[in-house]
Amino acid sequence: MLRMPEFEVHRPSTAADAVRLRSQLPxxxxxxxxxxLLPNLKHHLHAxxxxxxxxxxxxxxxILRAGDGTxxxxxxxxxxxxxxxxxLRAEVPGLAxxxxxxAGPQHRRMxxxxGNVLLDxxxxxxxQSLPWRRALGSCLKSxxxxxxxxGSDKSCVAAQSSDTVPMLVALDASIEVTLPDGSTETIALAGLWTKDGRFERNRNLPPEALLTAVVIPPRAAGHRSTYRKVRARQAIDFPQVGVAVAAGFDGDRLSSLAVVVGAMLPHPKRLDHDDVAGRPLDDALVEHVAERAYKQVRPQPQVHGDPGWRRELARVETRRALRELLPG
Ligand SMILES: Cc1cc2nc3c(=O)[nH]c(=O)nc-3n(C[C@H](O)[C@H](O)[C@H](O)COP(=O)(O)OP(=O)(O)OC[C@H]3O[C@@H](n4cnc5c(N)ncnc54)[C@H](O)[C@@H]3O)c2cc1C
Ligand code: SF4
Structure with missing residues (x-):
């Protein structure tokens, strides 16, 4: 049986009190x-x-929508x-x-x-459970x-496995945080994560910072977006590959395109690709971006699925995601 460690629960009613408690309590x-968090506590990953x-x-x-579309x-x-x-379904369909x-319906209700943005x-x-980890001598992250x-004592490549994060990065979203000194700050999500997968080293944020909101700026005209996910169990599972695409269209021509791949590295990977402004989303462009996905992701065997297969899937799912954006 996986037992929960003992802890005391505090229930503040203001953000300021929450940050104060988090900063002052050991x-x-x-x-x-x-x-x-609770499955991680049962696994004694934190105490x-x-x-x-x-x-x-x-x-x-x-959920609030400002007059300018923010x-x-x-x-x-x-x-x-x-x-x-x-x-959200109408304006940012990829995020919805x-x-x-x-996960599954119960997880989405709770x-x-x-929590999804700051998912470990x-x-x-x-x-894994503590006995499982100990049998192997544990690892750098635990x-x-x-x-x-x-095979290194320097680096952890545990995967950023949130489904909404690649989409939010493709949408140029930012987060509002309250810091331990009581000040508030807005931070672009694209720069939040580091290359180190270890807990708390994984983000450029003090551990006591409270995330208060996610802010999505107004979308480009003719916005279309989608997200594709591959997972071992369709009913409930973390992504083995996640591909988020957000595009702006002027008629049948692209004005912007952002493609972000998740579940490969400790941070979401935004793809570099050719300038798309004024080009139609035709087969040649779809293949170019899908090829960029294959070339730029470097999956490791840190999540289920052969890394070579996941790399190939990054190409396939990027192609499928782009085709989903085509009219009709
Ligand atoms: C069986 C199973 C399957 C799952 N599958 C998926 C999946 O497919 N995709 C996926 O993305 N996730 C999955 N999850 C993980 C989880 O359900 C989601 O990521 C969920 O959105 C986490 O949100 P939460 O509110 O429950 O976070 P919590 O568990 O409450 O918190 C997560 C972390 O964020 C911190 N935190 C939470 N909110 C704040 C805040 N406002 N400010 C500062 N720190 C904060 C907590 O301290 C903790 O470290 C799965 C979980 C389980 C158990
Ligand atoms: S990648 Fe996995 S095995 Fe390596 S340090 Fe990170 S959590 Fe441990």
Missing amino acids: DAMYVAGGTD PKHLVSLARVEGLSG LRLGATTSLHAIATDEV KAASLV GTIG TRCLFYN EGTWCHVI
């Missing part, structure tokens, strides 16, 4: 829906003495709400789709967008000193 962590619950913090939940998603808005909201593909990186050698995936 060994504290935030918990939102708990669908990532906090205090959990600061965000469930009762006022003003953290809800979308503001409160951090504790459920993934179910994001997947089913009519405005990505949220609808996270799980929040803030995942690895076959890490997301209690050990060696990465079993790349």
Whole structure:
């Protein structure tokens, strides 16, 4: 049986109190829906003495659309709400789709967008019980000193495995955070993650920072977006490959294109490709971008599925995602 370690739960009602508690209490962590954190606690990956619950913090939940088209998603808005909201489905269909593909229905009702953005990186050698990990001498990200995936004592390549993150990066989203000194800051998501998959080293953010909202800027004219995911079990599973595409269209010509691949590295990978402005999304362009996906991703055996197969799937799913954007 996987037993939960003992901890005390605190339920602040303001963001300022939440940050203060998280900063002042020793060994504290935030918990939102708990669908990532609680399994990790059962696996003894963390042993906090205090959990600061965000469930009762006022003003953290809800979806707002400003007059200029900016979308503001409160951090504790459920993934179910994001997947089913009519405005989001119409204006950022790729995000609603990505949220609808996270885990299973119960997880999406409990799980929040803030928790999905700050989901801990995942690895076959890490997301295991304590006896399982100890049998192997543990690893660099947990209690050990060696990465079993790349054979190094320096680097961890656990995968950024959130489904909404590639889509949010493709949409040029940012996050609003409250920092330990009480100040607030807006940070572009594209620059949030580091190349190190270890907990808390994985992001350019103090551990006490509270994510209060995800902000999506106005989309390009003729916006179309989609997300494609490959997973071992269709009913409930983390991505083995995730591809997010956001494009602007002027008639049948592209004005912009962003393609972001997830679940390969400790950070989402935004593809470099040729300038697309004024070009139609024809077979030649689809093949060019799909080829760029194959060339630019470097999957490691840190999640299920042969890395060569996942690399090929990055190409195939990029091609399929781009074709989904074609009219009709
Ligand atoms: C069986 C199973 C399958 C899953 N499949 C998927 C999947 O396919 N795709 C996927 O993306 N996820 C998956 N998940 C993970 C999880 O359900 C989602 O990522 C969910 O969105 C996490 O949100 P949460 O609110 O439950 O986060 P929590 O578990 O509450 O928190 C996650 C982390 O973020 C921190 N945190 C949460 N909110 C904030 C905040 N506002 N400010 C600062 N820190 C914060 C917590 O301290 C914790 O470290 C799965 C989980 C399970 C158990
Ligand atoms: S990538 Fe290496 S260090 Fe990171 S969790 Fe996996 S085995 Fe551990």
